[in-house]
Structures are given as C-alpha cells and as structure tokens.
Amino acid sequence: MSTVTHHGPGDTTTVAPARSAQPRPVAEFLSTYVFSKDHKVIGLQFLFSTLVWFLIGGLLALAVRWQVAWPWSDVPVLGKLFAQEGGQMSPEFYTMLFTMHATVMIFLVIIPILAGAFGNFLIPLMIGADDMAFPTLNMLSYWFMWPAFFAFGASFFVEGGAASSGWTSYPPLTTNLGASPGSGMGQTLWLIGLTFVGVSSMLGSVNYMTTIIVMRAPGMTMFRLPMTIWAMFITALLQAFALPVLTAAGFMQLFDRTIGTGFFSPEGSIINNQMTGAGGGQPLLWQHLFWFYSHPAVYIMILPAMGMVSDIMTCFARKPLFGYRPMVYSVAGIAGLGFIVWGHHMFISGMNPALGMTFMVSTMMIALPSAVKTFNWLGTLWGGRIQFTTAMLFAISFVSMFIIGGLSGIFMAATPVDIFIHDTYFIVAHFHYVLFAGTAMGVWAAIYFWFPKMFGRTMNEFWGKVHFFLTFIFLNGTFFTMHILGAVGFPRRLADAYHYETFHHLQPMNAFMTYCAIGMVACQAIFAINFFWSMFYGPKAGRNPWNANGLEWTAPSPPGHGNFDIQPIVYRGPYEYSVPGCEKDHLMQTDPPLEHAVAAAH
Amino acid sequence: MNRHSFFVCESLQRVMQNASPALACTLLLCGLLMSATGCGKTPAASFRPNMVEAAKQRLTPDQEAQVATILEAMFGTPDDPVALPETGLDVSKLRLAAGPVHSDIVGRKNGLFREHCSHCHGVTGDGMGPTAAFLNPYPRDYRPGWFKFKSTERADKPTHADLVTILNNGINGTSMPSFALLGEAKVDALVEYVKYLSMRGEAELSLMRYYFELDDEDEGKLPETREFLVEEILLPVAERWQEAEDAIIDVPEMPEVDLQESIALGKELFYGNKANCVKCHGVTGLGDGQANDYDDWNKVVKQWSDEVLSAHDASTSEMSREEKAEHRAWLARSDKALAGDALDPRTIQPRNLRQAIYRGGRRPLDLYYRIHAGINGAPMPAAAGTLTPDEIWHIVNYVRSLPYEYDGELGADRSMVARDRL
Amino acid sequence: MPTSNVRRIGLSFAAALLLTPASVFAAEWGTLTGRFVFGGDAPAAPKLTVDKDVDVCSKFDLVNEELVVGEGKGVANIVIFVRDKNVDVHPDLKATEPVVLDNLGCRFFPHVAFVQVGQDMVIKNSDPVGHNSNVATLKNPASNTLIPAGGETKISFRSDEAVPAAVTCNIHPWMKGWVVVRDNPYAAVTGEDGSFTIEKLPAGELELQLWHEKAGYLDTIVIGGKKTDVKRGRMDVEIKASGTDLGEMVLDASVFK
C-alpha cells in the first residue's frame, strides 16, 4: 500500500494500520464503497449516479420528441405507464416532461458528471496529490446529491406531477400554486432539489479550489497544470461566486410559494380566475437572479469538457497543446465575461432595452475567447500524428460540434435577430450543440480515455467506434435540423404547434428528428454494454495505455488508496509530446529532465 | 480480487460471461427500438361510467354492466359514435369530432374533441380530464345536461347557436378559451359532439335511476326493447334539445330613457328588495355577498359525500352480518366513486361585477338573458315574471356601468377592482 | 358476450307487446289512514344558524326541520303515495286548485308540498325579504325563480318524480323544503301528530311507498310490535271499501341516523 509522505494540510486519510481483529465485512464495505472518503470512489459514485440519470433524462427527451412529432397520438410505453386518457399525452404531462428533461440533464447529469465525477477523480491524480484537501466534505458533496435525487425523483409521483414550468422556473407561473398542475408540490420539491444540488456543488467547489492551490506535487507550478485542472479550477471559482445568488433566489421563490412573501409576484394579478395574494414583487427579479447564476452555469457545463478535450487531443495528436497560455487565459476570460452577459437571456423579457445593448456588446465579446480556444484546438491537430481512438474521435467531434454551437450563438447575441429567434428551436439547437454535442461528447471522450485508470481495463475500441459513429450521425440528424425550424420561428415548449398555419408544414421534419432521437438513445445501449463488459472483461491496461504525459498515468491502474506508490515530482508541463531529439514520442511530467528536452523547451 | 465486483450481482456476471457483447448489443438495441416505436398500442378509449350515480342508486355490478351495454348500443364508443335518428344528431359531424386525433385520407383533421377538449372535459365529457382538478372553475360536466350560458329559458337546453357562441368567444373569467379560429365547420362538429355527450350522459343518468322504479317482477333488469329505450330514455332527452330552438327568450327593446336615468333606476333595483342582487353580489358589487353556496354540479358531489361521510360514522351494531358486509362494500364503493369519479366540491362565488368580466358574454343582450332566466345550474335565480323587462334593462345598464363607477369608497379592497386588467 | 348484446339491442326494432291492463273503473272506494310514531326518545330539533337577513329571520326561532317529532311522538313530514302508475282515479279527484308553497317566516310552508303532474304550483313569498326558490327536480327541468317580498310565481311539472325534489333558497341557505310530484292524486304527508289520510282510493290491493327526507325510502317499520320489511319503502296494503286503518306504525330511531 501507500508509502506516501503526507503533505496536504487537510489530509486526514492516513492509511489505517492492519487491524488485528477480524474484518467486519459490512462496515468495511460501507466505508470503502458507500461512505468512502476516497476521491476516486466518490468520483465513480458520481459517475454511476449521473449515468443513471442520463438514461432517465434521455428517456424523458424521447417522450418529449414523441409529442412534438406526433401530438395527441398514442404514446407507446409511457401511454401505458401513466394511463393517460385515451393513450394520448396530456399537455401538462408534456410540459412536465420537458421541464424535467432539462432539470435532470443540467442539474443531475452535466454539472455533477463534470465537476463531481471527473473533477473528483482527476484533480488529485493529475496534480499529484493523494486525495482531496477535505475528504469528508468531499464525501458530503456526493451524499448531498441524494436528497436532490429523491426530491426530483419523488416529484414525478406527487399530485399534479413534477415541476412543469420549464427548468428556468419563471414566476409567477411557479410562485402561484394555482397557475399550473406542476406548480404545486412538484415545484416545491424542485426547489428543494435545486438547493441540495447547489450545496453539493458548493462543497465540491471549495474542495477543488483548495486542493488545486495547496496540494500540488513538488514542481507542479500553476502553469504546468493540465488544461483539465485549469478548467476545473475556474469552474470551481464560477460556482463559488454564482451559486449563492441562485440559492438565495431559490429560497425567495420557496418563501413566495409557502409563506406568502411577494418577491416575484406583482400586485393584483388574477391567476386561474382567482385573485393572487401578496403583491409588490417583480417577476423580472427572478430572471435576473436566476440567470446571474445560470449563465455562468452554462460555462460550468462546458469548461471542464473543454479542458478534458484539450488533454485528450494532445495525447492522440502526439503534439503539444497549441498555445497553452492563451488557452488558460481564454478559460479565465470566458469565466470573467460569463458574469456580465446574463442579460442576453432577457432581451425581450421586458427589461430596459438600453440594458439590452450593453449585454449585447459583452455577449459578442465572450465569443472571442471561445474562438481562440477553437483555433488553438485546430492548431493542436495541425502537424500532429493523429491516432483515431474512440476517445480522440469524441474529442475531435467535440471541436467540430462546438464550432456549430458557438457560431449559432452569434445569431442570438445580435439583439434584433434575437427578437425573432428567441424562444424558438434555434435556441434549442444552439444549447444542444453546446451541451449535448459539446459537453456530452467531451464526457464520452473522457470516459473512454480515463476508463483504464478507473477500472484497470480498457473499453472495447471497435464497439466504442460504432457507438461514436451512430451517436454522431443521429445527434446531427436530431439537432442540426432544429436550426432551420428555428428560422421558421418554430417555438419551443409547445405541446402541439401544428394548429398554427405558420408551422403546420414542419411536422414531417419533426418526425425525422424524433426518429433520429430514438436512434440516438437506442445506440447508447452499445455504450452501456461496452462499459459494463469492459469493467470486468476488458483487456487489462497498464499504468499508461495511451502513452500520455499526465501524472495520473504514473499511478497504478486503478490507483490504490493514496493514489501514488512513489511521490511524483514534476519536471515539466503536461504536453511534451514528440519532443525533438527525444527517443520516446512523449515525456511524462515525472520523467527526469533530459538535456535536449530542456533545451527544446526554450 | 476484482475490487469493483460489488457493482454487479453474481447472476448478471454469469449472463455476461456467456453472451458475446455483439449479441447483447443487438438484443438490447432491438428491445429499445421496439419499445420506443410502439409494439404495444394502448387500448382503445372508452367512456367512463357515472360511478357516483351508480353508487348512489346502489346498482349491482350486473346492473352497471347492463347500463354500459345499453349505452354502447345506443351511443357507441368514443372512437365509433352511434346516434339513433331520434337524437336528431348528425353522425358525419360526430365522426369528425370523435376518435383519436388523425388526418383522414383527404387530409381533414379528425378527432377534434380529443385534440381540443378532452384534456379538460374528459373523453366522456364528464368534466374530469387530466387537467380538470387544477382549473378554477372546474370544466363543465355535460352529463347532467345543464348548460349555463344560453339564450333560452332557464329550464331549457341551449340552442345550437348558443353553444357555437361559447366555443367562438370562450368564457372569459374561466379557463375556457376561444375556438373561433378553428373555423365554422369544426366548431359546428364539436358542438354536435358536445350535444351527443350530453345526451349520452343524461340517458345514462335516467337508465341508472330507472332501476329504482322497476317492479319486483322485472328482477332488477331494465327492459332492452327499442321501444323502451327510445320512448322512455332517449326521447325525453332528445326532444328537449330539439325544443330548445323554439324556446329563445323574447327580448323587448330597451326602454327609451336617458342612460344615466336608467342606470340610477338599475342601481335602486340592484340594492332594493325586489331584485335583491345585493344579497349575493354584495353591497360593493365585488361578489362578496353569498360565499358558501355550490353550483349544481358541485352540490351533487357535496351532498353525496356528506351522505357517505355520515354513513361512515353511522353505527352498524344493530346490523346483521350480511347487512354489515353489504354496508361496508357500499361504503368502499362510494368512497372509490368519490375519489376517482368526482372532483372535490368547491363553493361558487357570485360574480365580481367590477371587473368587466362577463362569463356569458358582454352584450347587453347577454346580460338581459342572464337576469331574465337566471343561470341554470348556478344559484343565480330567474327574474322573469318578477321583474318587468324594463326593470331588467335598467339593471343591465347599471351592471354595465359598475366597472366604471367611482370606487373610492371601496378603500382597502381597491386591489379587487381589476377592471384595468379586464 | 357484450357485443352480441349490443347487436340485440341495437337491432331489435320490433316493439315488445306491452300488457296494458284493461281500464276498468273500480266499483268501490275506500280511505286509508295511519299514524307514524317515533320509537325512542324524541330528539330536540337543533336550532338553525341565521346569518342572512338577520333582522327579519332571527325573529322566527327557526329550527332544523329534517326530523320533526310532534305531539304523541308523531313523525311529521313522512310522504305516503301510491306507487302504481295505472291506478284508477276517483272521478271527484280532479286537481283544479293550484298548490301553494309559501316562503313564510324564512322557511318553506308547507315543508313538504304535494303536486300532481300538470297541476299548477304557486310559489309565493309572504316574507318582507326577497327569496328565491330553487326546485331541484330530476326528470322535470329544474327551476329557480327570484321571488321578491309579496311576489309569487307559478310553475308546473310535466312528469312525475321518483324521488321528492328539494326546494332551496340560495339567499338563505338554511331554507329547505320538498315537492312531491306524482301523476295521481293519491299521496299524503303526515302532520304534526304523525297521522295521514288518503281518501277515495280504489278498493283492492295497492302498493304504497313511504319516504322521509332524512331516512329516505323507509326500510323497516314496526306494525303491531312486529318488524315489517318495507324495502325501498314499498308496502302492499289491502284497501277496503269500509276504510283501512294501518294503525300505529313505529319508526325505529336508528332509521333516522
């Protein structure tokens, strides 16, 4: 076991001396796998939980697509499950579906899978620490997800169903219990769940920041950190500064709903033909508070994926990252600008139009660091020696898809154009290109890439490529068409848009997208089987199956408790691939300095 | 030892060992695709029986089945409606409105009722669609055959045109939207279907009530002859729908007096003992007079649930074992009917007359109808015979001026005056 | 099989031959009398809460009239009518005068009114306050008319009602009365002492039906100390030309729970 010298101030996980008493299997199982303070186990716990929710979110999306393509027709499976009258989906059930699809995907999948799963698993390994700075806090950050899982999960079964006011939860629809079926208990549970997700993220973010600042291995300077760690670091900063606002806003909404405050309800409105109680509030206030968190949250949802993709891409292009420092600066730039662009979600919300202009300029500017990152990834490929592993394919497709998602954002940033495309499928296309075609592809790349480190075995490459190919085709079939639907003005969130003459002819196109979506979800079965199969029967991977440079690859696969069997000492940055004059095509961060390597570095 | 074996149970491991990943992939893919694209269609829609009435009339399961059989013979199913010639309904219109939503061979949209109405009013027209419980007021239950806003006398059915007007204008102040943009033909078909559902509901009620009148020699079974069903059950209902067209209220012209004078007279009547509007609509006109009354739909449920509640409390000590068992079965069934087939009764509030919201239409003519005939199904009584037409017109004028009346004296209740938001 | 039933009903155009009884007038007529008494201690009628038009209505000392037990424990307001639809009607019993239902003292008077099909019913208001009378009939179109102080309105019924119809006032929620609508003149309502009389009934076997607003159709009565089953309030009696007296019929207190 570990003979690591303990050097972190918060490190409390010393290796227990061998117990003389008989092993207590249940207690040991619980402390090893359930209430573990080991960052790797916590990371895997996050990974498995989020993958389960990913499946649920995907199935919810399928049901949504079904209704959009064939409104009022019999719904297979769901029609029977929920005993809708006449087999057809009721509109409030549909609104609940897309609300919960977004909620699950954002709060229970993307944010926890990036920060929770990969952040936890990778940060100590990549900086050469034996665990997080605050392992107990770390364990709590996972277990605080469970109340959220329960709250969101249970809300499907309460009267009126789960929240159905969109994931943005705009009041007064949400503050008034009579406004919508889902505005009842479902919405309360939604707010409670959200709060717990927030607490979990907050605990994580404090931990990540501290760990990255104080627990780096000797020689690991800030500018020798891999991009993944930089991205995680800045994500943690974003969370730490933006989350309190959302938590406060969530409580305000909860109070509006339960104890009759009126933060978000204007005076004298009549909802469901009844006078509402308290007044004096402003619905727009919620939008400001919500987007003050949720716009930075958009970057929380992509920055870590960008970091991981950078690492994967350099490894399989066998080439240093093009412009390491500009990449770091652009991540920081995105984070900084991310705090002053929230108003672009509110151009037509009734907010002062003059304010719209300032937000438009800052929004245009945030495209810059994104562009810099894209060009740098292209620069990384340029002159490389590309290995088409599954992880690399996902990483390249991340770049390819992020270009689309990024460029479509410019349409929305342009305020006059936004007048037309706001709340249409153009927006849906945009954020699915960023979040699904972007982040989810990045996550798959990361899973295929770090799987050997997690389980000591590699995933099946052939089925991995089949999975990639099908996902890639179907995802573009589903989401690319949304752009042109958006150009027609096809609005989001309509249970049945075809009774409008303007949109009547779009049904076949939506049916096509639904077929693609069905295919997309179905082919994840390949991934699921490959994943579990490889966990047990995949070919054994050594410490460094990809010949990568990072510190994590010096540890055993899977790393034992305390991670490293010898204390890593860092001599260089993480991207020393194909260093001229060096025999190997890569120099790990722990490799002792070579004369020519040092020479080449300057 | 594999440290991650806890994730999967032993049996799964064995299965995984024996199957190749390719085979498993294919199987799972097929399974997912099949379940997603629908091998299992949901069963065809059916009409829901009137459980409250069945429990109330203490029908046996056999009798319930008989009612269902008779009704299916007389009216068909939601997907395949039948209208006997005596109903006077146009089957081709019914077909347009009935069934699941689909486009027929010429691209005409069918299944209009389920597309536009059933999520509130329910496939059966019992006002208990999936959304119903969340609406205030509840969506209308067509089955008892009561309709509120019409141009006919209180006790009469609405005319076809009345229902068309409701569909075209919606009912302001409720969740009923306007369907004018569907076009005349579709609205017409929907009205026909509403009439069909209402006739079916009324026929169901009278069938269920008829068991009570049976003689002992009938052995608890209704005669199933066409004559009985048409003469005793269908015609009394259908004829009243057909008579409605001749029962339109005759409205005399508005008296030729100065508007302000008429308003003053109307105000006097409003507050006076003769018209007594003030008792329910309140001295403020805000509808804050009578607050604990129910409309007829809710009253039925309220009375029935009170009865069942008191039966729960009643002593069973003097009953024989069989009686006790029967009593318990009946209670269980009544509770089930109340829980699954009735919405929690809610009180009805008199209209706030200062909002300029008039559910039955804002034309002076509509208000005249409301005062003349009252509102069927609601506590609002008919003034015909009590008030002269001129007096009714004065009240109409006063009510129309109420939203614009100086309301300073309302003080703290100012927020209730919502005329500024319609 | 339900489908075969469907076909049978849908296609059976052939009218069933109804056995119409030969309409022969009875030769003899008799009178039916009887008295209902309350078995057990007579409960005191609870006072009503009067919260509308208090200045007028609170003067009347109103009580809940669901169960009125009068002198000698007689149960008032029990409705007795002949169930047989084709009963012979004595030629003297042609309904001419309208039945009057009065809003009197913030209650309905009489508490249970009896009216025949086709006969007029005048609902009037002798109170100094306005009332409305909401008649909740099931087979007949329901009506609800505004009746100002001193006013009156006239309604009639086109078909009999299997169950007496409730009459309520929406302005004064405590007010409740009943209307019995039959298509023959043979019905009676027990008075304060619990007794009733139906005159000029055709002699022979007749089926009566007994109803009370709280008990519904009566199930059991005690005649001469013997428990008699009158399921759904149906009771066969023999009308003698000399008159039939059912005597004292005891209604157990549990009936009214």
Add this chain to the structure above:
Amino acid sequence: MRNRLAGLFWSLVFLAVPVLGVAVFAVAPSIDVWLPKDVSAHGKDIDSLFYFILALTGIVFIATEMLLFWFVWKYDEAARGDQKATYIQGSHTLEVIWTIIPAVLLLFLAIYQMNAWADMKMRRPVMKPTVEVVARQFEWRLRYPGPDGDLGTPDDLFLVNDLHVPVDEDILVQLKSMDVLHSFFLPNLRVKQDAVPGMKIPVWFKASEVGQYDLVCAELCGWGHYKMKGRITIESREDFDAWLEAKYREQEATQAEPLQEDL
C-alpha cells in the same frame, strides 16, 4: 502499422459536417422551411442582419470545419509513416491575428445592429395605443379604444384572439399580462415581446401588406401554452374601420341577430 482506410473514413465523417450543414441551409428555403414571409416595415432589418450573420458565420463554419477535416485527413498516423508529430507549442503572431480579427468583426456587428435594435425597442412612436393586448392563461384578450379613442372608458371594445390592425400605419400595442409571463409573437411581423404581469410594455410595428397571420405565445405560460393561438388580420384603413364599427355594434347588441358569418 495502422490502417489508412480508418483515417480516411473518419475524416470523411468530419467532412460531412460542413458539407451537409451547408446543404441543409441551402435546401431549406426551397422546401419552405425558412424565415416566414415578412410583412412588416422593420422586418427587413432583422432579416438582412440574419443573412449577414449567416454569411459571416457560414464562412467561418466552412473554413474551420474544412480545416479540421484537412488536418484529420492529412495528419493521420497511418499517413505520417515514421514521421513524428511536429513539435509546435504555439505562435504569438497567430494568436494575435485570430484574436484581433474576430474582435473587430464582432464589435462591428455589435455596433452595426444597435440602430436597428433602438428602432424596434427604444424609439417608440408618440401616439395613443392602437389596441391593448392582455395575455392570460390561455388566450389573448384585446381591448380597442372605442369611438372616444381612449382606453379605460365605457365605450371600449373587447375582443379575444382576433387582432386586426390597419396596414401601413404605425401600430402601438399596449401589452399586459393578467397572470403569468406570456410572449406576444408575430412571426410574420418579426415582433416578439414578453408580457409581464404588473408591467405595461409598449410594442410597435408597421404592417406593410394585407393578410392574415398567426399570433403565437412564445413564453411558457402553463400547461395550455400551446393553445394560446391568436390571429392578426392586416387590412386597409377602411376595412379596419368597418370591422371595428361592426364589432362595436355587435358588442352593444340588445337584440339577437343572425350569427356573424365571418368569425
């Protein structure tokens, strides 16, 4: 040695992105899945801006995706033989170039569109509202000032879902909401504005062509969001006045009339 075919295959997959992407946008207008017909005075500003951004992003899209394809095609391990990857850590010149050029373009775009935005949302015409639109779950309640031209007087005309406006005139809509958020969306007039309870938001436009178009709710307003369908009818001043007059007469009716045919 790795198979070259795999590299070719995957590069073609990535080539399909720009090719099919452009194809979709090229084909879409011809199958009528494109910007709906514009009948407003200001719509061309939005449309031309849309096309301008489309062209700009289109060029960047094609360029970057083709570059990606080219690199993937060319620098495949199998194609490189024994050659090592080139050791390049970055280029200051390139970084500066690809920071400055997009920055200039984006700033230009931002400033270029300000005027259009101001026209649509800030320079409100000085006039009394043509109509008040009050959104509620789930319909559009309309109120026209009656003969006196003022809203809030007893001669107001109340309608639902059926919005009429005169052509070639400034229209000022006073937008309100009775209950929750809604959004007043006229696709053919390129108008969209959220209706916020407690706020009176002015919306203005000028219709340039006679016709009937959809009025859509674009902000989730509850379970019935999909059915908040309204209609806008753009007609000549004479027709509009006649319609207004007829509707007003209808609202003031004291006698039953034959049903209006043109509902």
